[in-house]
Amino acid sequence: MASEVVQVNGHIIDSLILPKVLDEIMDLDGTFEILEVTIGKRKTDTSAARLRIHAGSQRQLNHILKRIARLGAAPLYLKDVRLRQATKDGVFPHDFYSTTNLPTDVRFRGRWRAVSRIEMDCGVVIDPSTGAARCTPIANVRKGDWVVCGTEGIKLMPLQRARAPEVFQFMGSAVSSEKPKLQLIQRLAQEMRLIRRRGEKILVVAGPALIHTGSGPYLEKLIRGGYVHVLFAGNGLATHDIESALFGTSLGVQLERGEPVKDGHDHHMRAINAIRNAGGIRQAVRRGLLKRGVMHACVVRRVPYVLAGSVRDDGPLPDTLTDVLDAQEAMRRHIPGVGLALMIASTLHAIATGNMLPATVKTVCVDINPAVVTKLSDRGTFQGIGIVSDSESFLRELTRALRL
Amino acid sequence: MCRPTYYTIAYEINPWMSLKRQADSRRALAQWEALHRLLTHRLGARVRLLPPRRGVPDLVFTANAGLLHGRTLIRSNFRFAERRKEEGSIASYFRRAGFRVVTLPRRYGFEGEGDALWMRGRLLFGFRFRSDAPAHEALARLVGAEVLPVELADARFYHLDTCFCPLDNRTALWFPGAFDRYGRRVIEQLVPDLISVTERDARRFACNAVAVGRHLVIQTGISSSLARRIERRRFALHPVELSEFLKAGGSAKCLVLHLNHISK
Numbered sequence: 001m002a003s004e005v006v007q008v009n010g011h012i013i014d015s016l017i018l019p020k021v022l023d024e025i026m027d028l029d030g031t032f033e034i035l036e037v038t039i040g041k042r043k044t045d046t047s048a049a050r051l052r053i054h055a056g057s058q059r060q061l062n063h064i065l066k067r068i069a070r071l072g073a074a075p076l077y078l079k080d081v082r083l084r085q086a087t088k089d090g091v092f093p094h095d096f097y098s099t100t101n102l103p104t105d106v107r108f109r110g111r112w113r114a115v116s117r118i119e120m121d122c123g124v125v126i127d128p129s130t131g132a133a134r135c136t137p138i139a140n141v142r143k144g145d146w147v148v149c150g151t152e153g154i155k156l157m158p159l160q161r162a163r164a165p166e167v168f169q170f171m172g173s174a175v176s177s178e179k180p181k182l183q184l185i186q187r188l189a190q191e192m193r194l195i196r197r198r199g200e201k202i203l204v205v206a207g208p209a210l211i212h213t214g215s216g217p218y219l220e221k222l223i224r225g226g227y228v229h230v231l232f233a234g235n236g237l238a239t240h241d242i243e244s245a246l247f248g249t250s251l252g253v254q255l256e257r258g259e260p261v262k263d264g265h266d267h268h269m270r271a272i273n274a275i276r277n278a279g280g281i282r283q284a285v286r287r288g289l290l291k292r293g294v295m296h297a298c299v300v301r302r303v304p305y306v307l308a309g310s311v312r313d314d315g316p317l318p319d320t321l322t323d324v325l326d327a328q329e330a331m332r333r334h335i336p337g338v339g340l341a342l343m344i345a346s347t348l349h350a351i352a353t354g355n356m357l358p359a360t361v362k363t364v365c366v367d368i369n370p371a372v373v374t375k376l377s378d379r380g381t382f383q384g385i386g387i388v389s390d391s392e393s394f395l396r397e398l399t400r401a402l403r404l
Numbered sequence: 405m406c407r408p409t410y411y412t413i414a415y416e417i418n419p420w421m422s423l424k425r426q427a428d429s430r431r432a433l434a435q436w437e438a439l440h441r442l443l444t445h446r447l448g449a450r451v452r453l454l455p456p457r458r459g460v461p462d463l464v465f466t467a468n469a470g471l472l473h474g475r476t477l478i479r480s481n482f483r484f485a486e487r488r489k490e491e492g493s494i495a496s497y498f499r500r501a502g503f504r505v506v507t508l509p510r511r512y513g514f515e516g517e518g519d520a521l522w523m524r525g526r527l528l529f530g531f532r533f534r535s536d537a538p539a540h541e542a543l544a545r546l547v548g549a550e551v552l553p554v555e556l557a558d559a560r561f562y563h564l565d566t567c568f569c570p571l572d573n574r575t576a577l578w579f580p581g582a583f584d585r586y587g588r589r590v591i592e593q594l595v596p597d598l599i600s601v602t603e604r605d606a607r608r609f610a611c612n613a614v615a616v617g618r619h620l621v622i623q624t625g626i627s628s629s630l631a632r633r634i635e636r637r638r639f640a641l642h643p644v645e646l647s648e649f650l651k652a653g654g655s656a657k658c659l660v661l662h663l664n665h666i667s668k
Contacts, residue, residue, distance in 0.1 A: 070531075
């Protein structure tokens with residue numbers, strides 16, 4: 001949806017200019033809302049009307065604007081963005097525009113251009129030769145890049161309120177452990193089917209607790225059932241998943257019986273060692289070393305995964321990206337096309353992902369700790385629902401609802 | 405008025421103009437003289453003459469010079485560069501003649517009485533081909549009256565005065581096909597007695613007529629039914645042959661600018 005606010009002034013009532021503007025917008029399949037109309041009191045007084053025009057695409061909107069411009073209806077905000085060159089690598093000009101995660105347009109050389117790959121807390125860099133506007137994290141800006149400064153010529157598009165009540169609206173962002181979960185999970189399953197049918201991607205961000213609690217097989221089912229298109233996790237999830245695939249334990253605890261096994265404390269290190277020896281997870285799968293589990297499912301179903309490292313990692317696995325900026329970039333590459341993000345039992349990875357997602361992506365955050373769920377919704381996730389739940393029972397119900 | 409000393413077809417800026425169909429200067433001058441004589445001798449109008457200038461052939465169409473409001477001329481902002489050259493001559497002539505000369509913002513096209521005609525205390529303002537709709541707001545402020553912008557829908561009738569002609573406070577000639585449905589509704593509500601002309605008469609520039617009291621100076625060759633309908637409203641018709649000016653897309657009205665307009 002593209003929109004623009006226009007104003008038309010003058011003797012627009014008796015001359016039927018206003019009705020004509022409105023008719024033309026509708027004839028061209030646009031819609032409008034009248035924001036303000038001031039009608040002159042005497043015959044000689046002029047009137048003014050301010051409208052917001054909505055159209056299906058920027059192209060269509062431009063067409064409408066062009067048509068009604070001849071009637072005197074002109075966009076209200078006509079200023080171009082102010083650009084300033086970055087003077088150093090990795091440093092924005094002092095008054096750079098800091099982005100939000102809402103769809104953002106910038107006006108450059110008289111045309112509105114959508115900022116690609118919008119995410120919060122970044123800057124906007126414009127390529128003056130093509131006019132392409134790109135959302136750029138601070139670390140990626142290069143000396144000489146043209147950075148959008150100030151707030152003029154920038155337009156944020158508030159998210160459209162859904163017409164029909166849907167799951168993401170109905171829960172709002174209030175997080176409570178005292179909410180019915182079964183219906184919510186049912187509706188989430190419906191939403192996942194819909195998103196998959198629309199050809200959008202489902203992103204899962206998962207923490208190692210998912211393996212410890214024994215819900216790995218459910219995630220595996222989701223992956224094999226085609227409901228996961230990207231997986232973000234850390235070294236821990238992959239390590240314990242592989243440990244459980246190789247030794248049947250997670251951190252030395254037998255998953256089937258819930259009991260620690262003798263000398264189990266070193267299983268995860270042996271698992272890491274085995275994968276390091278094989279050269280990586282994919283190689284381990286290819287050699288037949290790794291035969292089950294979440295990571296195995298990802299490899300055989302060709303679901304891309306990003307394992308981002310941290311200082312407390314053991315090993316790490318060769319697949320783990322230990323440079324955080326590299327990891328962020330790798331995650332960013334998978335964001336376009338994501339329609340739903342499912343964040344399960346993960347705090348840091350979930351927040352990192354939440355920061356990168358445009359506000360249009362629906363997010364579901366599942367954690368046993370209400371604080372984690374609240375934290376994510378507080379960070380400006382607009383279409384999010386929080387579910388305070390153990391990951392095992394959540395995933396069990398979800399796979400059941402999806403009939404996996 | 406402006407004597408057609410340098411009048412010729414030097415460019416094509418409307419569908420009537422064709423460089424292949426040149427105007428005969430001698431005939432043009434004779435036709436113009438006849439019109440001038442009719443207005444001054446027969447109808448008793450006082451006519452002032454704008455000195456012609458070489459290189460600006462369309463200066464003869466003085467209706468497009470601007471719009472008079474009391475002793476103020478709202479000078480035209482011509483759409484085409486060819487005619488923008490007239491702006492200087494117009495402004496300096498009016499200043500010397502003791503008028504105040506004002507202009508509208510440059511970004512808006514405005515072609516004077518060609519696109520702005522008084523009717524019942526309101527200024528009907530034709531836009532699209534030569535004038536721009538947003539100009540009407542500034543125009544309304546200058547004339548202190550309601551200005552009704554109507555869109556022109558047919559490029560052959562590129563000025564309001566080619567398809568609409570107020571005869572008196574109740575009556576007007578018009579060619580409805582030159583307007584869209586919005587414009588037609590506005591005009592129908594504004595004018596109690598509308599005389600519709602056929603497309604054939606419109607193409608003969610029947611609407612480009614000059615009313616002087618109960619006399620109407622009009623292009624020759626209009627249909628007898630239109631003549632009858634005008635005469636039935638107690639107007640005396642004065643047909644004039646202006647064929648050389650038709651080649652540039654203008655007739656009687658285009659050749660005349662009212663200096664004493666009173667917004668009735």
